[in-house]
Amino acid sequence: MFNDLAALDKRHLIHPVVPWRAHEKRGVTILKSGKGAYVTDADGNTLIDGFSGLWCVNAGYGQQTIVDAVKRQLEEMAYATNYFHYGNENAVRLAARLAELAPGDLNRVFFTLGGSDAIDSAIRMIRYYYNVTGRPAKKHMIALQRGFHGSSSLGSGLTALKNFHDDFDSPAPWQHHIASPYPYRNPVGQDPQAIIAASVQALKDKVAEIGADNVAAIFAEPVQGSGGVLVPPDGWFKAMREAARELDILFVADEVITGFGRTGPMFGSEYDGVVPDMMTIAKGLTSAYQPMGALMMSDALYAAIADSSPEARAIGHGFTYSGHPASAAAGLEAIRLYTEGGLLENGQKIAPRFAGGLQSLYDHPLVGDVRVRGLLAAVELVTDKECKTKPDAGLNISHHLARLSYEKRVIFRAFSDDIAGFAPPLCCSEDDIDIIVSRFREVLDELL
Ligand code: PLP
Numbered sequence: 479m480f481n482d483l484a485a486l487d488k489r490h491l492i493h494p495v496v497p498w499r500a501h502e503k504r505g506v507t508i509l510k511s512g513k514g515a516y517v518t519d520a521d522g523n524t525l526i527d528g529f530s531g532l533w534c535v536n537a538g539y540g541q542q543t544i545v546d547a548v549k550r551q552l553e554e555m556a557y558a559t560n561y562f563h564y565g566n567e568n569a570v571r572l573a574a575r576l577a578e579l580a581p582g583d584l585n586r587v588f589f590t591l592g593g594s595d596a597i598d599s600a601i602r603m604i605r606y607y608y609n610v611t612g613r614p615a616k617k618h619m620i621a622l623q624r625g626f627h628g629s630s631s632l633g634s635g636l637t638a639l640k641n642f643h644d645d646f647d648s649p650a651p652w653q654h655h656i657a658s659p660y661p662y663r664n665p666v667g668q669d670p671q672a673i674i675a676a677s678v679q680a681l682k683d684k685v686a687e688i689g690a691d692n693v694a695a696i697f698a699e700p701v702q703g704s705g706g707v708l709v710p711p712d713g714w715f716k717a718m719r720e721a722a723r724e725l726d727i728l729f730v731a732d733e734v735i736t737g738f739g740r741t742g743p744m745f746g747s748e749y750d751g752v753v754p755d756m757m758t759i760a761k762g763l764t765s766a767y768q769p770m771g772a773l774m775m776s777d778a779l780y781a782a783i784a785d786s787s788p789e790a791r792a793i794g795h796g797f798t799y800s801g802h803p804a805s806a807a808a809g810l811e812a813i814r815l816y817t818e819g820g821l822l823e824n825g826q827k828i829a830p831r832f833a834g835g836l837q838s839l840y841d842h843p844l845v846g847d848v849r850v851r852g853l854l855a856a857v858e859l860v861t862d863k864e865c866k867t868k869p870d871a872g873l874n875i876s877h878h879l880a881r882l883s884y885e886k887r888v889i890f891r892a893f894s895d896d897i898a899g900f901a902p903p904l905c906c907s908e909d910d911i912d913i914i915v916s917r918f919r920e921v922l923d924e925l926l
Pocket residue numbers: 591592593594595597626627628629699703704732733734735760761771
């Protein structure tokens with residue numbers, strides 16, 4: 479039966495972000511079930527998931543109360559729109575709960591289906607805001623090199639990964655990138671204050687180059703995820719936020735990965751005490767039990783948009799599934815598990831074990847850098863620690879990492895540039911964390 483599946487997959491399913499022909503040859507591992515931090519594939523092999531699916535199953539697999547909440551809603555009513563003058567209780571309650579939890583006055587919530595359309599919504603709303611408030615020249619948007627902001631038509635240009643641009647006619651001329659803080663490989667060195675100062679200066683220089691009157695916003699992740707888990711120095715996010723305020727541009731925190739306890743607090747912005755103008759969330763919002771994302775905005779921004787819009791004109795932005803009641807049910811229950819259910823606290827409790835475990839890998843000849851914040855981490859591999867030499871491209875390390883990840887039964891993400899990314903579920907025990915680390919050490923040993 480699963481041979482049939484493999485053939486059908488090859489024949490029909492277009493997978494996200496893979497080289498299509500190479501992927502057909504390689505095939506897929508069909509995942510069948512999950513419990514806690516463990517998943518089992520169609521051949522009956524059980525792996526520990528050190529990456530929470532795609533950094534999204536923050537609560538872990540098999541959380542029965544989330545399943546029950548979704549089921550209850552589906553039985554009662556499969557869908558209730560938020561269009562026209564209708565609404566549904568779960569969406570209202572989830573918006574209110576998010577407003578309660580989010581930093582500062584981020585009290586207004588627009589629901590999406592995931593992170594890409596949350597970013598897309600931010601871009602559209604920012605344009606709309608400047609147009610209706612009489613500053614239509616403010617169109618240019620800035621993001622960080624190695625940043626990731628999804629793959630919608632607009633957002634993929636803010637994403638700064640080459641394969642999201644090449645042959646896609648992206649980025650657009652109004653999309654710009656400044657250097658990533660990337661402490662391990664920053665040209666200014668590893669001194670935190672120098673890195674922060676360089677980032678702030680890069681933002682100021684870019685705004686001066688484009689003209690302050692033409693710049694709308696900067697988008698940044700509190701920790702850059704898909705760019706290789708680049709943990710910035712403490713205070714970096716706050717300095718960038720303050721610089722944006724001084725430059726009179728909006729600051730959008732992309733918390734699609736960093737939200738919901740991933741880096742310790744509920745939101746990554748809290749780590750540095752940042753209140754952004756807008757925040758995008760997804761993934762951990764429902765712990766991936768249903769698809770959902772959101773764009774949150776400050777009361778001030780909401781009021782400016784609402785009060786400046788022509789009274790009789792509907793603001794033309796919305797999706798059929800904005801605030802889907804079953805997704806909102808999953809969100810409410812996932813958040814209950816993070817808070818009253820103690821998952822956030824457990825994540826914080828196991829974080830030192832996780833950091834310590836990964837840092838113990840520094841004695842391995844291939845480990846150049848270990849970077850961790852909360853339960854988000856990366857290990858960067860080098861062949862010469864002193865010179866930080868990357869392994870020869872011909873060795874195709876990321877391919878071997880991906881293969882060994884399966885062989886050693888530990889899921890992590892093998893980034894293309896010899897970086898292994900980790901984001902274990904918040905429900906892990908310290909023993910689970912030790913298993914992830916020890917199996918990863920076995921992976922490294924195989925590479926020698
Ligand atoms: N923003 C960030 C920071 C992300 O990491 C991602 C996805 O990984 C996205 C946006 C896009 O989210 P989605 O894949 O749900 O569209």
